[in-house]
Amino acid sequence: MQIRIEDLSKIYSPGLPYETKALDHVSFTVEAGEFIGIIGHTGSGKTTLVQSIAGLLEPSDGRIVSVHADGTETVISQKGKESALVRRKVGIVFQYPEYQLFEETVMKDVCFGPKNQGLSLEEQKERARAALDLVGIDADDKGEVSPFELSGGQKRRVAIAGVLAMRPEVLILDEPTAGLDPKGHDDILEMIRRIRQEMDMSIILVSHNMDDVAEYADRVLVMNHGKMVFLGTPKEVYCEHEEALRAIGLDIPSCPSFLWQLKNRGMDVDDNKLEFEETAQEIIRAVKSRWQ
Ligand SMILES: Nc1ncnc2c1ncn2[C@@H]1O[C@H](COP(=O)(O)OP(=O)(O)OP(=O)(O)O)[C@@H](O)[C@H]1O
Ligand SMILES: [Mg+2]
Incomplete structure (x- = not known):
């Protein structure tokens, strides 16, 4: 399923003194199976x-x-009914989704969505097991445990499994690694990578972490004051609009940022590199050419 966002604007509390224009004429398309990363400042x-x-x-x-x-x-x-039916194909994982766990057991929590979709108990459990497996939680081991007994990272993964169990065609994750320690952060990203490999869905990932977006997304969308300012492959966005991103106060990923600093200190390097290996090669090339 492709999703087209057409000239979208959103004003909170219109006409009131605290009216806020949160989205200002945003247009773009999410292709079927595409992974889009959304970055931008708070607000x-x-x-x-x-x-x-x-x-x-x-x-x-x-x-x-x-x-x-x-x-x-x-x-x-x-x-309308048709719109509501199609909307069910879009699954969203909110920021800090673990706060929405509420059932007595992990299994019941993950079954909640499929149950609302009207699936049989057997189908619900099958969906829940597959979803838990995808997020790296053993249903035999943790299925009957209260979600509140799990660690922070595990709770979050159970909450994500609850959305996956509804088999969305588009999966939205709003800051899924917020507040996690480095290990929890890496586990969640590894899980997203696995979901991407095993399920046929589009993914929209909202993140503050430039490196994560650069590594995982097919395209990056940069928001600033409610406007979409850039949309392109990570390389296009980070390498071609580096100065503009800095001007709006956004970091760029570590590799181009490091090369940029070397360049500013007089080293003849190409800072249009995004991956670690190509960055290392570029530095080796520049050092070698200096000594020749
Ligand atoms: N329910 C609401 N009522 C009024 N204003 C709101 C509401 N939700 C968000 N806003 C305002 O709309 C703007 C955009 O907020 P939004 O939460 O979409 O930003 P964000 O990019 O997700 O920020 P963050 O990185 O902090 O999560 C902000 O100015 C915010 O204060
Ligand atoms: Mg937000």
């Missing part, structure tokens, strides 16, 4: 954007359209 509109895509917020202007494999379209940002 730039990232959560408003993804919650709008998930159908949780009504746009003030513009619309969101899903384009199905057969070419037919459904406007999902409007009321």
Whole structure:
């Protein structure tokens, strides 16, 4: 399923003194199977954007359209039965999703979504087991445990399994690594990588971590004050718009940032590199050429 965001604007509390324009004419398309990373400062509109895509917020202007494999379209940002049915194909994992765990056992929690989808108990359990497996939690070991007895990282993974069990075609993750220690952070990213390999879905990842977005996303969308300022491959965005990103106060990933600093100190390096290996090779090349 492709999703088209058309000229989307969102104003909170319109007409009131504290009116806020959170999204300002944003347009882009999420292709089927694509992985999009969204970055931007606090308050730039990232959560408003993804919650709008998930159908949780009504746009003030513009619309969101899903384009199905057969070419037919459904406007999902409007009321109505058909829109609601299509919206169910968009799964969203909120920031700190572990706060939404509520059932007595891990299994019951993960089954909650499939149960609401009207699936049989057997199907619910099958879905839950597959989802728990995907997030690296052993259903035999932890299925009957209370989710509140798990560690922070495990709770979060159970919450993510709850969304995966609904088999969305588009998976939105809003800052899924926020507040986790480095190990928990790496586990979640490894899990996202696995989900991507094993499930046929588009992924929209909101993150503050430039390195994560650079490594995982097919395209990066940069938000600033409610506007989409850049959209392109990580290389296009980070390497071609480096100065502009710095100007709006955003970091760039460690590799181009390191090369940029070497360049500013007079070393003849190409800072259009994103991956660790190519960065190392570029530094070796520059050092060698200096000594020749
Ligand atoms: N429910 C709301 N009512 C009023 N204003 C809101 C509401 N939610 C968000 N805003 C405002 O809209 C703007 C965009 O907020 P949003 O939460 O979408 O940003 P964000 O990029 O997700 O920020 P963060 O990185 O802190 O999560 C901010 O100015 C915020 O204060
Ligand atoms: Mg947010």
